[in-house]
Amino acid sequence: xxxxxxxxxxxxxxxxxxxxxxxxxxxxxxxxxxxxxxxxxxxxxxxxxxxxxxxxxxxxxxxxxxxxxxxxxxxxxxxxxxxxxxxxxxxxxxxxxxxxxxxxxxxxxxxxxxxxxxxxxxxxxxxxxxxxxxxxxxxxxxxxxxxxxxxxxxxxxxxx
Amino acid sequence: xxxxxxxxxxxxxxxxxxxxxxxxxxxxxxxxxxxxxxxxxxxxxxxxxxxxxxxxxxxxxxxxxxxxxxxxxxxxxxxxxxxxxxxxxxxxxxxxxxxxxxxxxxxxxxxxxxxxxxxxxxxxxxxxxxxxxxxxxxxxxxxxxxxxxxxxxxxxxxxxxxxxxxxxxxxxxxxxxxxxxxxxxxxxxxxxxxxxxxxxxxxxxxxxxxxxxxxxxxxxxxxxxxxxxxxxxxxxxxxxxxxxxxxxxxxxxxxxxxxxxxxxxxxxxxxxxxxxxxxxxxxxxxxxxxxxx
Numbered sequence: 093x094x095x096x097x098x099x100x101x102x103x104x105x106x107x108x109x110x111x112x113x114x115x116x117x118x119x120x121x122x123x124x125x126x127x128x129x130x131x132x133x134x135x136x137x138x139x140x141x142x143x144x145x146x147x148x149x150x151x152x153x154x155x156x157x158x159x160x161x162x163x164x165x166x167x168x169x170x171x172x173x174x175x176x177x178x179x180x181x182x183x184x185x186x187x188x189x190x191x192x193x194x195x196x197x198x199x200x201x202x203x204x205x206x207x208x209x210x211x212x213x214x215x216x217x218x219x220x221x222x223x224x225x226x227x228x229x230x231x232x233x234x235x236x237x238x239x240x241x242x243x244x245x246x247x248x249x250x251x252x
Numbered sequence: 253x254x255x256x257x258x259x260x261x262x263x264x265x266x267x268x269x270x271x272x273x274x275x276x277x278x279x280x281x282x283x284x285x286x287x288x289x290x291x292x293x294x295x296x297x298x299x300x301x302x303x304x305x306x307x308x309x310x311x312x313x314x315x316x317x318x319x320x321x322x323x324x325x326x327x328x329x330x331x332x333x334x335x336x337x338x339x340x341x342x343x344x345x346x347x348x349x350x351x352x353x354x355x356x357x358x359x360x361x362x363x364x365x366x367x368x369x370x371x372x373x374x375x376x377x378x379x380x381x382x383x384x385x386x387x388x389x390x391x392x393x394x395x396x397x398x399x400x401x402x403x404x405x406x407x408x409x410x411x412x413x414x415x416x417x418x419x420x421x422x423x424x425x426x427x428x429x430x431x432x433x434x435x436x437x438x439x440x441x442x443x444x445x446x447x448x449x450x451x452x453x454x455x456x457x458x459x460x461x462x463x464x465x466x467x468x469x470x471x472x473x474x475x476x477x478x479x480x481x482x483x484x485x486x487x488x489x490x491x492x493x494x495x496x497x498x499x500x501x502x503x504x505x506x507x508x509x510x511x512x513x514x515x516x517x518x519x520x521x522x523x524x525x526x527x528x529x530x531x532x533x534x535x536x537x538x539x540x541x542x543x544x545x
Contacts, residue, residue, distance in 0.1 A: 107301065114377040114388075115305040119513045146270035153274065158294045159301065160379045161386045161415070161422050164287050165278030172270040179263060209383070215282050216430055218383035219450055 096143070098251030105132055105245070106152060114159050123223040126231040127201050129156050130171065134197060135242045137175055138182040140252065149175040162208075163215050170207040174200050190236040198232035288415070295417035302377045302388055302420060368482060369522040371395060371530050373403075375515050376420065383450055385425040387411075387515055392419040396531040397520060400480055404519045408486040408509035409433070409474055413520075426487070427452045427512050435487055436475040440465055443475055444504075446488060452512040455488055457504040462495050464502060472506060482523045 109132040117125060129152055136144040153168025160167065178185065178200065185196055205225060212218035245251075261269070281287040320328075357363070373389040391397050393416045401413040403423050411425040426433050428448045435444050435457075442465060446455040460466065470490045476483025488506035495502045522530050 107304075110298075110301050111305045114302060114379070116309060116375075116378055146266050150270050150273060154277070154294075155298060158291065158298050159377070160384065161388075162379075162384055163278060164281035164291070165274040165276075168274040169271065169278065172267065172274055176263070176267045211278075212383050215278070216383070219429055221383075221450060224383070 096252075098246075098249045101245065101249035102136070102144075102251050105136075105242070106148075109133075110152075110155060110159060113156065123226045124230045125227060126234050127204070127227045129167075130174065130201050130204055131197070131231055131235065131238055132242070133171060133175065134178050134200060135239060137178040138185045139243070139246060141179055141182045143252075145179070146172055146175060162212070166208055166211045166215070169211065170204045173207055174204040190239065193239065194232050194235045197235045198228055201231045202228045291415055292417050295415065295420060295422070296392075299417060299420050303390075305377050368524050368526075369530050371520045371522075371532065373421075373518050373520050375518060383429055385428040385448065385450070385452065385512070386414070387423050387425065387518075388420050389423055389518055389520075390420060391520060392417050392421050394418055394531065395520075395533070396522070396528050397421045398526070398528040401526075401528075402481045402485075402521045402523070404485060404521055405510045405515060405517070406519075407511065408488070409481055410510045410512065410515060410518055412480055423518070425452070425512050425515075426508060426510075427455060432458075433481060433487065434475045434477045435472040437466060438471040438473050442466060443477070444472065446472065446506055449505075453507055454491070455506050455508060457490075457506060458501070460502045460504050462497060462502045464493075464504075466490060466493065466504065468493055482521065 109128040112128040113125075133144070133149055133152055137149070149171050150168050153171040154164065156167040156171075157164050185193060188196070202225065205228060209218060209220060209224060213220070277287070281291075371391065373391040375387045376390050377388045379386040379388075389403075397413055397416050399413055399416055403410045403412060409426060411423045411428070411431065413421050414424045415422045424431055426446070426448060427450070429450045431448045433446050435446050436442070437444065444457045444460065444466075447458050449456050457466075468490050471486060472488045472490065474481040474483060474485045474487055486509050488508045490504060491507045492505040493502060494504075520530070522528065
């Protein structure tokens, strides 16, 4: 099978996102940890939608489920639901200014976390607490930088 | 090669397909509990990610260690020696008491408590959801870790193992919302159940009548009921009692002794009556530690 250009760098970015998701960080920063998996996935979904689709999103979701120890499929469902608008409007989102993108990414991550909470609530009787939504802010704030870094990364390693 | 769905079904169909897959998995895992082997296999497969995640921290530690000066090391050594001396003296006393206890129990005709075995484990990663407090440790079934095994740190009970992979295992902390532990007040033997609240520094006691004899500052130890946790290990201290008569029960909050927000080195415990046995990598591990299990 012919390997598409930039497969390894692409996989590397996924692994890095997973590592950053579970990396131990100081307790003060803990609630503010950006939602790396969603951010990286959203970027690839709007940058190369012909290549990264629901399959990738599903696998990343299941891997997150394993790493977080949540019920199988919770993160997968949430990520798939968030991937839909991103895939649907990728051409529009791609051409927005960074500030507009930031708002959209914030909304997407908010929706994702609300879905995860709802599923956890239904399945495992989770109780809501506000710090769970802090990462929406930190993820949105970090988006422009991540976007620029990942764009450079994509061009450098010819991920098409 | 064109991607799988390039000319295939429309976006919404693909969404539906992906959702069906995720939903089926969720159903299989949650309702039918059939995913445990898959989960164990995938945890083994993702273990490298977990080890990768602690790598920077380990390197940092290594650097700090390399940069420590000789005098600091000497001071450290001296302090540890003093500590060891103190502990050894305490253990002498403990051994004596344990033997005496065993003799007295024999006299009374009740079962003698056998020693339990333990093994140290390091935390490799933390799950960061506020509604699932779990940590992953670097020992798995190849070390004899089993599901439902009690996990402690140097201050008290931390949680229990909920899933085991080859070289890692997942520990559910007592602060998790889905976790409850049966406790006993050290002072007056009142039995209570402590439920996790999702906060790492607070558990809540359920169904405590307003007329309870408990008071703030009471120490709660594990009761040994329920069969998971061995009896007599310290777990928490009562921090707040709110006897608001308008509520059905008194609100009692307790603070766990174990520092759940900064767990680093944990202790796995094999109670004497456990079927499984620890498998040590080398003989130098703590082997024959006597313990009131």
